[in-house]
Amino acid sequence: MYTTRCICKASSIVEDPMHPIHKLSCHQEKAAAPQFQVYAPQPEVRVRLHADVVLPCGFILSAPEHGLKYVIITWRRGEVELVQYKDGRVTNTSKAKLFEHELQNGNATLLLPDITIEDEGDYECEVYETPIKVKKNVQLKVTAAPRVSLKSPLLVIGQVNILECHAHDFYPNTISLEWIKHNNSLPNKETPLLSENSNGTFNAVSRYNYTSVTGDEGLSFCCLVNHEALDKSTMEIHLQPCKPTLTVSPRVLQRGQMESITCTLDSCLFSKATVSWKRKGETEKRNECEGVRECVCNLNIILNYPEDFSCEGEAEGLDKPLTEPYVFTFKDQESYHLTELIRIVLGNGLLLLLLLFVIPLCYVLRH
The missing domain is CATH 2.60.40.10 (Immunoglobulins)
Structure with a gap:
């Protein structure tokens, strides 16, 4: 069986190399009837945590003139059926949806909203056109970039500083935290401590004891974090050498x-x-x-x-x-002291005069 298709080609008329003019010419030729195909253009799809994602799946029918009359489309994860198109009806769920208006165009892409860690894994797109069934797998990988912070950004001159670099809420759990002084790595004394959160993400902390000395003020110190979900793979968060x-x-x-x-x-x-x-x-x-x-x-x-x-x-x-x-x-400290001195002197003078008066009087009275 053969069908007729239109083949169009564009040719350039080079009058201006920077702005060529294109001429479109078409002709008809016989082509073999299409064969039933199912394809997944992206076998692996990566998505950020809590984002929406589409898993692409397309198909070409062997008898497109029948439309989707003899077609069943199913997406599964493991043994769990997520969505299905059958007998002209789409069965969606809150966690998975088909673009119903795109099915006629051979587009069986699946929409997964608000992705969680639990959604990571292998998905299967199955298209059945009587009597042939074809399956394609798509692997979904979830990532979450770490939030990085320092317990204190201060690097105090002249004391032992316990430096702490924290990475929060990242996924997957492979991460490195490195201390850098003036573009040189400081020797790691402790392995970063890893902990898991209830939502499947991870936290990590790296601690480093460093005694800062005079001269460190002009140097750069930072915690260098490496994780696959970071936009540039690494992130630097700087400390501040200073003397308060x-x-x-x-x-x-x-x-x-x-x-x-x-x-x-x-x-x-x-x-x-x-x-x-x-x-x-x-x-x-x-x-x-x-x-x-x-x-x-x-x-x-x-x-x-x-x-x-x-x-x-x-x-x-x-x-x-x-x-x-x-x-x-x-402000009146000196005058205040002088006044106090005069007061003391006058007081002592009066006491002396009193003694000079009282002693002779006592002597006269006794005799």
């Missing part, structure tokens, strides 16, 4: 007047920081900051004489709080 400082001001106060004293923690980018004013070890005021380069705490006080004040700064990444005693003087 704690300062207080002003150092000179006006006696007996309201004054605002300030404590400042700065010189780093702090993910979380706290600055507190303390009087005799008890907290007077406290300020919490997030994502800042400077954390400030102000305290209003009235003082007539020196008291025990101190400022304390804490930050995520610091192994211990920074403490700065508040040593200050009064």
Whole structure:
């Protein structure tokens, strides 16, 4: 049996090499009748977790003039039937759908919405045109890119830093976490710890003890993560070498007047920081900051004489709080001391005069 088909060819008339003009010519020729075929153009399909995905499957009927009258289309996963077209009707489910309007065009592609880890595996597209049945397999692979974070982005100069690099919610579970200092790998001391989440994704953490020294401020430090679901296969998340400082001001106060004293923690980018004013070890005021380069705490006080004040700064990444005693003087300190001296001298002078008067009087009375 033969059919007639139209063959069209495009030829170029090269008048301008950059903008050729195409001429379309067609002719008819006899072609053999089509043979029944089923094909899967993508034997492997990859999809991100919770995305929608289509598994392509197409077919060519041997008797297209009959349409889909003698055709049955079925998608399965293992022994489970997902969808089916039979006798002009499509049976879909909430987890799998056929594009019904495309079946007449030989398109049996399957739609799977909101993919989960459990959806990963082999799928079978079966097309039956009486009396022939053909099956094609499509493998679905699910991926989830890791969310990467550092426990603290600080690399504090002069202390032992416990660096922690966390990768969350990734799939599959093959991942590498590497510490890099100035483009050189630091020797791995611990294997990343892996844990599984309830939805089938994984978490991993890499810990590294590093003592930062002077000179590290100008170097780059980062956690390098390698996973197949990342857009560029790898991701860098950088640490910040720095030396935090704690300062207080002003150092000179006006006696007996309201004054605002300030404590400042700065010189780093702090993910979380706290600055507190303390009087005799008890907290007077406290300020919490997030994502800042400077954390400030102000305290209003009235003082007539020196008291025990101190400022304390804490930050995520610091192994211990920074403490700065508040040593200050009064503006009238010198005149105040002079007045006190005069008062003492005058007081002692009056006492001397009293003694000079009382002693002779006692002597006279006794005689």
